Amino acid sequence: MDQFKYFPAKDVEEACALLTQYGEEAKVLSGGQSLVSMMKQRLISPPFIIDIKGISDLDYIRYTDDDGLRIGGLTTHRSVEKSDIIINKFPMLAQMEYTLASVAVRNWGTVAGNLCSADPASDLAPALIALSAEVTLTGAATKRTVSLDDFFVDSFETIIKPDEILTEIHVPNAVMGGGIHTKFALRETDLAVVSVATYLTLKESSHDECDDIRIVMGSVNPFPFRVNRAEEAIRGQKITDALIEKAAQTVSEDIEPTADLNGTEEFKRDITRVLVQRAIKEAVARARTI
């Protein structure tokens, strides 16, 4: 690891002031489960580190029926996994966290850190996008809320400005729907080779018809990828196995996987087709039980 100057920030205001001062040369450190590892490998060598992990104001999980779920940026993965309200109201989030890296990483890593490092293999990002989440970005003199759909622009790249911190995640209250996040990985807590998150609602008039659906892929594109063609094929339609299988086929065509140690492009398309089929079928089953 190369040398750097270290500044622990006691609150958001101080962190943003430091970020304004040091600009693009500074990196925000929260849990550092990606950042410190990348610094040790000298993939990046920021001269200034602004440590925000000690800002306890940003470690919270709040829920109301009207507002939905609010998760402070510095909440750990483990807190999300073990939160009773999340287990009850947003089970797909808790289940996703259970296989997001090892326990020791989940104990220290934060949700904001995961999103801001923008790893294409993030499990958190597709799950939150499937749940229509938005994030609050706080700067020295600004505060904006953006849909997580628009947050990622490339692998390891987001719209966050140099003086901003991701302070909160908001998930609107889950209406009567069912969702799942699932992944194909060499071992269950490894980085996903392919992951899919989907959330769907059924029409009140008929539990055989889809009202709305979101399908988000991870690991197979530079950043989380909403597969519009498959969503449109299912939205508003009577749900049948044949329809789901056809939609899953289009997903395998629309993704842009790259060959690596985990498999060829063709292999990943094939895994995607099967994984998406299973995910949608499970989401439908879950939606019907609500």
Add this chain to the structure above:
Amino acid sequence: MENFSLTVNGEHIEAEINPATTLQNFLYKYVGLTGVKEGCGEGLCGCCTVRVDGEAVKSCIILALQVNGKRVQTIEGLAEGETLDPVQEAFLDHGAFQCGYCTPGMIMASRSFLDENPAPSEKEIRHALSGNLCRCTGYHKIVKAVLSVDPKKEIVAK
């Protein structure tokens, strides 16, 4: 150089360190706790697992300065005097080592897990230890050792 202080295995320590020092490096080199092994150095293998305020973490990808004011426990702080922790006893009873390099991390991760879930299934143990790699591939005996830790015996030991 930055000043910080922390508690390691019950002992208060104040130190002046280079910010680019990981917790693993600090514990191993500065404090002399050689049970805190660095394996992969990237947070994948779990050899460096220690507990911070009771929770298992990977000390090789945490900056030492980030645990300022916190409580750290390493494998050296697990036994009470001559009395080994039940997890350590179980590893001995089952011969759950080959080269031994992963052992401190395995034991710290297991201890932390068993505090949360005193009577786990084999599947739960394998999940909990999935972030700890044994290059000798001696997993079977490790899982058996953790499975054998008697929850009743632990209460007595504490």
